[in-house]
Amino acid sequence: MKVSQFQKGVSSPAAPRPALPLKGPSKQGRVVCELADSKRLLAFRFRAHRLPQDSNQMELSLILFYITLALYAAATVGYMAHLTWLDRPVWKISRWLLFTGFLSQSAGLVLRALEAGYTPVTTRFEAMTFFAWLLVGIYLLVQIRNSMPVVGAFVAPLALVLVLLASFRDMKVAPLAGLLDSPWLPFHVWFAFLGDALLGLSACFAAMYLIQERQLKKKKIHRLYYRLPPLEVLDRWSYRCVSLGFPALTIGMLTGALWLNTVQGAYLDWKDGRQTATLLTWFLYAGLLHGRLTVGWRGRRVAWLNVIGFLVILVTFVHLAHFAR
Missing domain, CATH: 1.20.120 (Four Helix Bundle (Hemerythrin (Met), subunit A))
Known part of the structure; x- marks a missing residue:
């Protein structure tokens, strides 16, 4: 039995009317809420990315740290040998060892900063390694324009001591907490x-x-x-x-x-x-x-x-x- 178009319209439930677009303050409020939700979501994702302790970045940064330690130790031996009894070629090798160690440490610090989400200086381990990195970097800048290789015999051991002491500290990335979580930090x-x-x-x-x-x-x-x-x-x-x-x-x-x-x-x-x-x-x-x-x-x-x-x-x-x- 065929159902007329009129009967179909009467018997079938009424289709939902499309929602009218919001106007005035209600629409603005919805936009503000959506922006706030998006901001909270981005903040959650960013903070979640900051804290993993077993990522490949963390492992690679620690490998680079031990490479840096070995290179600084080798550079220290070479510089001390040049200072006491050996001749010119030794300090050239030591300078390249120190420079390579600086590059290795730079890469490790970048990876750790990406892992942490902030400048990595908030733990004892990070503070000592960052101090050693800056000390070596400034010396290398001075060395570019003023050839004073003997200064490396004093800088390299100091950097080695700092990195060596850092190796006995906890190397895990720690989240920012309390007053450390501040824009004043960097x-x-x-x-x-x-x-x-x-x-x-x-x-x-x-x-x-x-x-x-x-x-x-x-x-x-x-x-x-x-x-x-x-x-x-x-x-x-x-x-x-x-x-x-x-x-x-x-x-x-x-x-x-x-x-x-x-x-x-x-x-x-x-x-x-x-x-x-x-x-x-x-x-x-x-x-x-x-x-x-x-x-x-x-x-x-x-x-x-x-x-x-x-x-x-x-x-x-x-x-x-x-x-x-």
Whole structure:
């Protein structure tokens, strides 16, 4: 039996009417909600990508770390051999070993940064390796324009010690927590570590100055005397590094103070040994520069202050790390 078109329309349920487009504030509210949901989804995906501990990137970064450790050790042996008894070809090989180790460490840091999602300096392991990387990188930049291979005999062992100490720390990537999860982190980190690395290189020049000055004072000229640059060159380069490292350290301290104030409502926490030691070191280098510019301090006194200042930085850094995690 055929059903007429009229009967079909009556007996069948009415088709749902298409929803009218929303207007006014309702439509805007829906758009805002959709954007918020999208933002939360992207944030979730980003944070989920930051924390895996067993990815290929993590494994490769650790392999590169141990390659760096071996290359820095080989470079240290070569530089020390050149400093004491062997001739020119040795330091060339050592320089390439140090440069290759720097490239390996750079690749490892990039992979770790991609794995973590932030500048990898928040753990003891990361802070020590990042410090060593900056120290070697600055020395290699100086070496490009000024051939002073003997400086590598002081930089390479220092970088090796930092990397070796880092190898005994926990190497896992840790999520940002508490006050570390802040936009101030990269600004504070880069300037503070850059200042420490420049002051470390300045201390290397100062140590060479003291060794050279001691030989001249005692009139006992050894093979080392012919390897080291003249006293004037060492004093000039030590001052250059301090004049660049001190402003960087100052900016790092200021950004750290502003960061702390946004979190705790205070610019300085006297109970924090790192902050107190850093402030004392800042006054030491400020006095050193003031004496140099006003009174004309040079030579042995300035060299000793330089070495002592960096030893305070190094002991504080190694003992307390940077963010103590």
